[in-house]
Amino acid sequence: MKIICTQENLNKGLSIVSQAVGSDSTLPVLANVLIQTEGGQLKLSTTDIKTGITVKIRGKVEEAGSVTVPAKLLSEYIRSLPAENITLQSQDKILKISCGDFNATLNGIDPEEFPLIPKIKDKEICSVDASDFIEIVSKVAFAAASDESRPELAGVFMSLSGNQLTLAATDSYRLAEGIIKDVKISGKPKNAIVPAKTFSELLHIIGQDAEEKLKISLSENEMMFEYGDSSLVTRLVEGQYPDYKQIIPDNFQTEALYDREQFLQGIKVTGLFAKAGANDLRFEFNVPAQTTSLEASSSQVGKNLSKIKAKIKGETSEVIFNYRYLLDGLNSLKTEQVVFLTNSSSGPGILRSSKADGYTYVVMPIKQ
Amino acid sequence: MDNNQIWQTVLGELELVISKAKFNTWFKGTGIISSENGEFIIGVPHGFAKEWLENKLNKEIFAALQRVTNNRIRRVSYQIGTVPHANPNPLPVARTLPENQVPVPAFEEVDSKTNLNPRYTFENFIVGSSNELAHAACQSVAKNPGKQYNPLFIYGGVGLGKTHLLHAIGNHIRVTTPHKTILFTTSERFTSGLVNAIKNNSIEKFKNLYMEYDVLVIDDIQFLSGKEKTQEELFHIFNALYNANKQTVFTSDRPPKAIPTIEDRLRSRFEGGMIADIGQPEFETRKAILFAKARDKKFNVTEEIIDYIANNIQHNIRELEGALNRVIAHAQLNDHLPDIEMTKNVLANIIANPKKKALSPKHIIETVTSFYNLSPADLQGLSRKKEIVNPRQIAMFLMREEINSSFPSIGSELGGRDHTTAMHACEKIKDEIDGNEQLRQEVDLIRQRLYLP
Numbered sequence: 001m002k003i004i005c006t007q008e009n010l011n012k013g014l015s016i017v018s019q020a021v022g023s024d025s026t027l028p029v030l031a032n033v034l035i036q037t038e039g040g041q042l043k044l045s046t047t048d049i050k051t052g053i054t055v056k057i058r059g060k061v062e063e064a065g066s067v068t069v070p071a072k073l074l075s076e077y078i079r080s081l082p083a084e085n086i087t088l089q090s091q092d093k094i095l096k097i098s099c100g101d102f103n104a105t106l107n108g109i110d111p112e113e114f115p116l117i118p119k120i121k122d123k124e125i126c127s128v129d130a131s132d133f134i135e136i137v138s139k140v141a142f143a144a145a146s147d148e149s150r151p152e153l154a155g156v157f158m159s160l161s162g163n164q165l166t167l168a169a170t171d172s173y174r175l176a177e178g179i180i181k182d183v184k185i186s187g188k189p190k191n192a193i194v195p196a197k198t199f200s201e202l203l204h205i206i207g208q209d210a211e212e213k214l215k216i217s218l219s220e221n222e223m224m225f226e227y228g229d230s231s232l233v234t235r236l237v238e239g240q241y242p243d244y245k246q247i248i249p250d251n252f253q254t255e256a257l258y259d260r261e262q263f264l265q266g267i268k269v270t271g272l273f274a275k276a277g278a279n280d281l282r283f284e285f286n287v288p289a290q291t292t293s294l295e296a297s298s299s300q301v302g303k304n305l306s307k308i309k310a311k312i313k314g315e316t317s318e319v320i321f322n323y324r325y326l327l328d329g330l331n332s333l334k335t336e337q338v339v340f341l342t343n344s345s346s347g348p349g350i351l352r353s354s355k356a357d358g359y360t361y362v363v364m365p366i367k368q
Numbered sequence: 369m370d371n372n373q374i375w376q377t378v379l380g381e382l383e384l385v386i387s388k389a390k391f392n393t394w395f396k397g398t399g400i401i402s403s404e405n406g407e408f409i410i411g412v413p414h415g416f417a418k419e420w421l422e423n424k425l426n427k428e429i430f431a432a433l434q435r436v437t438n439n440r441i442r443r444v445s446y447q448i449g450t451v452p453h454a455n456p457n458p459l460p461v462a463r464t465l466p467e468n469q470v471p472v473p474a475f476e477e478v479d480s481k482t483n484l485n486p487r488y489t490f491e492n493f494i495v496g497s498s499n500e501l502a503h504a505a506c507q508s509v510a511k512n513p514g515k516q517y518n519p520l521f522i523y524g525g526v527g528l529g530k531t532h533l534l535h536a537i538g539n540h541i542r543v544t545t546p547h548k549t550i551l552f553t554t555s556e557r558f559t560s561g562l563v564n565a566i567k568n569n570s571i572e573k574f575k576n577l578y579m580e581y582d583v584l585v586i587d588d589i590q591f592l593s594g595k596e597k598t599q600e601e602l603f604h605i606f607n608a609l610y611n612a613n614k615q616t617v618f619t620s621d622r623p624p625k626a627i628p629t630i631e632d633r634l635r636s637r638f639e640g641g642m643i644a645d646i647g648q649p650e651f652e653t654r655k656a657i658l659f660a661k662a663r664d665k666k667f668n669v670t671e672e673i674i675d676y677i678a679n680n681i682q683h684n685i686r687e688l689e690g691a692l693n694r695v696i697a698h699a700q701l702n703d704h705l706p707d708i709e710m711t712k713n714v715l716a717n718i719i720a721n722p723k724k725k726a727l728s729p730k731h732i733i734e735t736v737t738s739f740y741n742l743s744p745a746d747l748q749g750l751s752r753k754k755e756i757v758n759p760r761q762i763a764m765f766l767m768r769e770e771i772n773s774s775f776p777s778i779g780s781e782l783g784g785r786d787h788t789t790a791m792h793a794c795e796k797i798k799d800e801i802d803g804n805e806q807l808r809q810e811v812d813l814i815r816q817r818l819y820l821p
Binding site (some may be wrong): 026027028047052063112115116117118119217220221222235250329 | 390392393414416418420448629
């Protein structure tokens with residue numbers, strides 16, 4: 001194999017595929033990147049047998065072939081090279097790299113040993129603006145459970161039905177749901193649980209300037225995302241996602257409208273006095289005074305009381321929430337004004353943007 | 369055979385030809401979903417495994433299924449899905465070997481409680497003058513554990529039978545006094561056990577466990593060198609056992625004095641009991657060992673062949689056994705009795721005396737200087753300090769003994785000295801070796817290092 005390409009292209013490709021490199025695996029080839037020529041282009045692939053990423057990059061193919069070498073070392077090396085043309089040449093299992101005055105040889109493993117990344121035979125079922133997609137991913141995925149004790153909660157629920165793409169994640173204390181409307185979806189409605197890690201890999205693939213469409217295909221056990229010249233195949237999480245819709249109430253006793261910055265600042269300030277570990281903050285929604293009082297106290301630190309102006313409708317009520325969960329939700333809302341909805345001291349609290357943008361953030365209260 | 373049994377048998381067969389990492393990666397959670405009319409559907413947990421089995425291992429799986437089911441297979445396909453009897457971790461379960469396989473010699477089971485290998489007994493230990501002291505000491509320990517020689521410390525080079533004697537002690541005690549508890553361990557295993565105990569905060573438990581044994585046998589104690597915490601714990605365990613009159617046995621590749629960085633209090637305890645060394649076996653012992661091994665394997669080998677092997681392999685009993693095994697294997701493969709010509713051919717690349725030829729005067733000087741932590745220039749220099757003169761004379765002696773250098777060339781290698789100086793040195797060391805045990809050991813150790821690959 002012999003290929004010439006620019007350092008920039010190769011570096012970008014490697015930084016994307018490095019995401020799926022297997023760590024502390026028993027199979028050494030999983031720590032490698034597979035470099036192949038395909039249709040006059042250079043194809044890079046990595047996998048940890050849960051996820052597989054392939055990227056095609058432009059380059060001049062002088063001789064077809066394939067080789068696999070340690071991904072981490074290669075990407076660090078390429079990253080440090082000057083922005084010039086790089087020649088990659090393979091001989092058996094060895095990869096020779098030359099770039100200007102820099103020359104290196106890397107020992108690899110037989111490419112035949114590299115796992116085959118499954119192909120999804122079903123056709124593309126959904127096509128969505130990548131910029132919309134990364135926006136709701138950043139608003140939803142963080143709410144997934146970080147421990148694997150309930151594997152389905154460590155994933156993100158994805159539903160494709162009608163012309164809506166819905167993402168939801170919860171760790172059973174709080175829940176985030178985002179909806180993208182007017183999405184082209186073909187076939188029957190489908191639900192899947194996608195590993196949370198996949199989304200951080202996708203954010204990396206799509207990058208900042210998301211202009212193209214993200215294509216999603218689904219088989220029984222895998223989901224494939226394609227963006228530009230990159231594609232990612234991931235194993236889905238098995239299991240049944242809890243019917244989360246039932247915990248979101250339709251009617252509320254109290255509805256408050258806040259300036260987002262003010263509300264955020266008030267919670268941050270008062271939260272400093274909350275008991276470590278519990279993070280409990282008492283909210284009093286006072287309708288006649290049109291203010292919300294936030295109160296936190298801990299025997300070691302002291303007490304704190306803040307008042308925030310708000311437009312409050314409905315009944316005066318008192319609820320205790322974990323303020324950190326509220327901060328997470330407020331930070332993912334981007335609008336100037338936010339709506340906070342609550343029912344009673346034992347019902348969930350709900351954060352939404354003042355505009356109906358399909359995003360809902362639910363926090364369970366701390367019961368006294 | 370139901371589907372589950374068929375699949376287990378197939379896995380058993382595939383496991384022999386596929387590396388363990390791959391086997392565990394690709395066959396985890398697989399099973400037979402259905403088998404109708406010779407069409408087998410194999411269930412796999414995910415698409416990665418499906419692709420791999422379908423494209424890379426289909427031939428092997430098909431062939432194995434074919435053998436197991438006596439050619440009832442027409443088609444094998446793969447499907448993602450859960451299998452009723454999926455094997456969560458396909459590690460060896462009931463494995464059946466196909467009949468037409470080459471019989472593999474069965475390994476005796478090692479007793480997992482004591483770690484003793486029943487293959488090693490006093491009965492099959494060949495005694496010669498080089499090891500009779502160690503053998504006698506071990507026998508007496510085995511007969512009266514904890515009473516006579518406590519601790520017993522055995523040392524000697526690699527492959528000379530230390531471990532054999534240790535297992536023999538344990539096996540003897542186990543047969544004659546089954547109520548005594550024995551533990552055979554290595555210093556490496558001891559250390560890792562201790563590290564784990566430290567990690568889990570269970571040092572007390574760890575120590576108490578060791579203190580419960582009636583006989584504690586630790587192999588290759590020299591590896592404790594430099595591990596201070598391990599030495600300290602061993603010291604406490606040792607004291608407890610010693611005070612309770614329980615037997616301890618240690619082995620090492622060198623005497624306690626020569627183990628670097630070992631705590632003095634531990635060293636003095638090692639030296640407080642009985643120290644016995646195992647030397648290199650002389651010709652007659654080597655022959656006796658070979659005869660015994662050949663008899664064990666029920667194979668007739670002529671004395672000529674035994675002589676040849678014993679003559680050419682001198683330093684290590686394990687190598688001796690390896691050479692004999694090679695001859696026997698070769699004879700079995702070709703189905704005729706081994707003769708001396710064949711033996712020479714088979715052993716050509718083991719023997720061929722590459723070692724002797726490869727030694728150069730320079731290599732000897734380097735080995736001697738690195739042993740004494742000097743530089744070659746010291747030996748070639750003019751200094752007549754004792755610390756330098758002695759190694760210089762040893763280097764001269766070894767050049768004479770090992771590569772037969774002439775005295776004038778020895779002199780010139782070591783800084784242009786007169787040949788009479790070299791002659792004097794060789795004679796002096798030769799004389800001194802007989803009387804001075806420490807010097808003998810040092811020279812032996814250097815000699816071993818010379819021949820290390």
